[in-house]
Structures are given as C-alpha cells and as structure tokens.
Amino acid sequence: MKTSVTDVSEDKLKISVEIDEQTFDKSLDSVFRKIAREVRIPGFRPGKAPRKVLERYVGTGYARGEALQEAIPRYYADALIENEIDAIDSPEIDITAGEEEGDIAFDAVVSIRPRLEISGYADLTVEIPAPAASDEEVEAQIDRMRSQFADLVDVDRPAREGDSVTIDIEGSTDGEPIAGLTADDYLYEVGTSGVGPELDENLTGASAGDVLEFDAPHPGDEDMTISFRVEVKAVREKVLPELTDEWVDENTEYETVEELRADTRSRLDEMARSRAAQALREGTAAALAELVEVDIPEVLVNSEMSDQIQHLAYSLQAQGITMEQWIGLTGQSEEEFTEQLRETAERAARVDLALRAVGSSEDLHPDSEDIEAELARIAVG
Numbered sequence: 028m029k030t031s032v033t034d035v036s037e038d039k040l041k042i043s044v045e046i047d048e049q050t051f052d053k054s055l056d057s058v059f060r061k062i063a064r065e066v067r068i069p070g071f072r073p074g075k076a077p078r079k080v081l082e083r084y085v086g087t088g089y090a091r092g093e094a095l096q097e098a099i100p101r102y103y104a105d106a107l108i109e110n111e112i113d114a115i116d117s118p119e120i121d122i123t124a125g126e127e128e129g130d131i132a133f134d135a136v137v138s139i140r141p142r143l144e145i146s147g148y149a150d151l152t153v154e155i156p157a158p159a160a161s162d163e164e165v166e167a168q169i170d171r172m173r174s175q176f177a178d179l180v181d182v183d184r185p186a187r188e189g190d191s192v193t194i195d196i197e198g199s200t201d202g203e204p205i206a207g208l209t210a211d212d213y214l215y216e217v218g219t220s221g222v223g224p225e226l227d228e229n230l231t232g233a234s235a236g237d238v239l240e241f242d243a244p245h246p247g248d249e250d251m252t253i254s255f256r257v258e259v260k261a262v263r264e265k266v267l268p269e270l271t272d273e274w275v276d277e278n279t280e281y282e283t284v285e286e287l288r289a290d291t292r293s294r295l296d297e298m299a300r301s302r303a304a305q306a307l308r309e310g311t312a313a314a315l316a317e318l319v320e321v322d323i324p325e326v327l328v329n330s331e332m333s334d335q336i337q338h339l340a341y342s343l344q345a346q347g348i349t350m351e352q353w354i355g356l357t358g359q360s361e362e363e364f365t366e367q368l369r370e371t372a373e374r375a376a377r378v379d380l381a382l383r384a385v386g387s388s389e390d391l392h393p394d395s396e397d398i399e400a401e402l403a404r405i406a407v408g
Contacts, residue, residue, distance in 0.1 A: 030106045038324060039138055042106050042118075046098075046131040054098035058090045088127070095122065095131070103135050113140040116326045138326055143384040145318045153310035158303035160295035168291050170267065176278060177265040185232045186262045188218035192230055193261040196222075198253050200245070205253065212260070226255065233259045315381035316374055323376045331372035 029045040059081050064074040068084055082090075099120060107114055118135040125131035179191050186192050192215055198208030208222070215221065217230050225243040233239060237259045245251035268274050272283045281287045336350075343353050354364050385391075393401075 028102060028105060028109075030109055032110050032112070035136055038141060039136055040112060042103070042110065042112065042135045042137065044102055044106050044131075044133055044135065046102055046125075048125075048128075048130050051094070051098065051125070051131050055090060055094040058094045058097065062090060091127070095126065098131075099133060102131075102133075106135070112137070113142075114138065115140045115324065115330065138324060140327070140383075141321060141324065141380060142387070143319065143321065143380055144388065145315075145381055145384045147318055148315060148381070148385055151311070151314045153307060153314060155303045155306040155310065156299065158296075158300045160292055160299050164295055165288060165292050168295060169270065169287065172279070173267040173270065174265055177267050179263040180266050182262055182264050183235075184262065185234050186217050186230050186259070188227075188231065189265065190217050191215065191263045191265070192217060192233075192259055193263070194230075195258040195260065196226075197256045199256075200251055200253055208253070208255075226257070229255075229257065230259070233262075235259055235261050312378040313374075315385070316377040319377040319381050319384075321380075323373055323380070327376040327379075328369065328372050331375050332368055335368060335372060335375075 028050065031043045033041045033043070035041050056078065059078045060074070062081055062085060063071075063076045066076075066081075066085065067073065068076045068080060071080070076084075099122070103118060103120070106112075114137045116138040118137040120133055120135050122131070122133045124133075182190075194213050194215055195211045196209065196213055196215075198205045215226075215230070218227055220227055223243050223246070225241060229239045229241050239255070239257040239259070241255050242252050243255060245253050268278075270284055275284050275287050276282050279287060281290065339353075340350055343350060348356075354361060357364070359367070
C-alpha cells in the first residue's frame with residue numbers, strides 16, 4: 028500500500044491511497060467465498076463452488092463492488108495509522124481508479140484534530156478546599172449525631188433557628204383552606220424551610236401566644252397567593268446529651284469519646300480529600316480551557332454532545348426515566364437543555380485540546396504500568 032498526504036485547509040487533509048491489484052485480490056477472494064455460501068449453484072454444495080464458476084454465475088462487477096465497500100475502510104484505517112493522522116470525522120472517499128479492474132486508488136479528505144501550542148499553563152494556580160477536616164467540622168458532625176438524641180425543652184423566649192415550635196397553621200386561598208397546609212399542634216423546626224421561607228422568617232423572633240398572619244406566593248401558580256394564619260403555642264429548644272464515654276458506649280458503635288472523634292475525623296478527612304481532588308480537577312480544567320483561544324471545530328463539539336447524551340441516556344434508563352421526563356423534571360425547555368449541553372461540550376473539547384497540547388509540549392507518554400493503573404482506578408470507580 029502506498030500513501031501520500033496533502034493539506035486541503037488548516038483543519039483538513041487529503042490522504043491518497045494506492046493498492047496493487049494482487050493485494051486487493053485477497054479482499055475480492057474473501058467476498059467470493061462469502062457469495063459461495065449464500066448462493067446455490069447446481070452440482071456444488073453450499074460454499075464449495077470455485078471462484079471461476081461464481082464469476083460466470085454472478086459476474087465480477089457485483090463482487091468487486093462489495094470488496095471495495097469492505098476493504099476501503101480498512102485501507103483507510105491503515106493509512107491513518109501509518110501517517111499518524113488524528114482524524115475527528117468520517118472521511119469523504121473518492122475512488123479514483125480500480126472500480127472495474129486493475130490497481131485500486133482512492134482519496135480520503137478528512138478533518139483533523141487541531142494541534143495547539145499553548146503558553147502560561149506552568150503558571151496556573153487553582154484554589155481548592157482544605158483536604159482535611161477542621162476541628163469545628165468534626166465537632167459539628169458529632170453534634171448532629173447528638174441532636175438525634177436531644178430533648179425538647181420549653182423556653183420562655185422568642186424562637187430562633189434550630190428551635191422547635193408547636194403551631195396551629197392554616198394556609199388558604201380566597202378563604203378556602205388548602206389541604207396539607209392546615210394542621211393543629213404541628214411541631215416544626217425553625218429554619219428548615221419545610222413549608223416555605225416565609226414561615227421561617229415569621230416564626231424567627233415569635234413567642235408562645237403570638238398569632239402571625241402573612242402572605243406567600245403559591246409554589247405552583249405564580250399568579251396566586253397563599254394567606255397564612257399561624258398561632259404559636261410553644262417554643263422549645265434542643266438540649267443535647269452530654270458527650271461522655273458512657274453516652275458514646277450506650278448510643279454508638281464506639282466505646283469512648285476519643286474513638287468517636289478519631290473515626291469521625293477519619294471519615295470527614297476522606298470526604299475532604301475527595302472534594303479537594305475533584306475541585307483540583309475541575310479548577311485545572313477550567314483554567315486550561317481559558318488558554319485555548321482558537322475556535323473549536325463543530326465536529327468536536329457535536330461528538331462531545333453525542334457522548335454526553337449517550338452517557339446520560341444510559342444513566343436515566345437505569346433509573347427508569349426517559350430523556351423527555353428528565354428534561355421536564357429539570358424545568359428546562361428542550362432548547363435550553365440543548366444550549367446548556369452545547370456549552371458543556373465545547374468546554375470539554377477545549378479542555379481536551381489543552382491537555383493534548385500540554386502532553387505534547389512536555390513530551391508525556393504513559394507507559395504500560397501507567398495505563399494499567401488508570402484502568403484499575405476506573406474499574407474501582
């Protein structure tokens with residue numbers, strides 16, 4: 028096989044390929060063997076008719092066309108490898124010789140991935156969250172555990188965030204109570220936004236005996252307003268159990284406060300390291316993308332969009348959700364979803380080009396051990 032490469036434009040090449048008749052005859056012979064299994068010829072068992080007999084029965088034109096159709100993609104792929112061409116789209120094939128007989132020749136015009144040289148990447152800085160939990164975060168996590176065992180104690184003061192209040196609540200529109208927004212002796216934790224931010228705003232600073240009346244927008248209809256009447260009957264605060272070895276031993280899988288703190292810190296440290304690593308990857312990608320100043324070929328963006336849609340479709344299928352249902356749940360229109368997907372795809376394509384440029388500039392080439400380690404990491408997830 029002979030090949031030559033010429034530039035068509037900045038982002039396209041023409042690969043000219045020549046195949047001698049003897050080499051192509053192997054592909055032609057393979058097609059005739061396939062035809063022999065598919066046609067019945069008197070005097071021969073299926074698959075046993077010689078090629079010359081088949082040529083008389085079916086002719087060489089049909090077989091040659093089939094052989095060209097099967098062989099040219101293979102020759103084209105070999106030409107890409109031989110010339111180290113990074114094609115990013117399907118080629119435009121033009122057979123220039125050999126359609127009827129003789130040596131085969133064809134041209135393939137194909138878009139190639141831009142090869143960039145970027146500068147400034149060595150000076151990039153990325154901010155990430157601390158890869159270890161602080162003392163405050165450890166204590167807050169332990170307090171959340173203790174709060175599950177907290178007692179609610181009546182207090183004679185205005186309610187504040189974290190308090191639990193007993194209320195009679197009625198939500199109505201045009202004087203008609205709304206099911207689900209009307210209840211007596213309802214225990215509600217201030218600050219949770221369980222009913223809506225307006226309820227939390229009005230309960231903050233309210234005391235037992237207060238009657239609150241206020242309006243809030245209807246969550247399902249922007250043209251409607253909900254009128255609330257809330258009577259505060261009691262204000263209670265959480266009193267956490269004392270953190271002692273005895274309490275830890277009785278209510279957790281640990282025996283001492285020291286063991287609980289150590290394990291809590293270990294788990295939070297692991298989560299912090301994971302967040303920091305993700306922030307590092309995302310921050311580095313965003314910074315590198317900013318260094319790519321060329322226009323991204325449309326074919327790269329479309330390819331990235333296709334990959335992302337396929338990945339999302341598989342994920343949704345596992346959850347029993349269609350793409351249309353998912354788009355509806357996000358509150359987006361199909362046009363908004365497509366535009367957001369395009370922006371994400373273009374950014375991913377920019378990051379890919381930047382990483383390739385850095386790898387080329389730094390002469391980075393993974394060895395077999397690097398590849399095996401990465402495959403193992405992906406397998407673990």
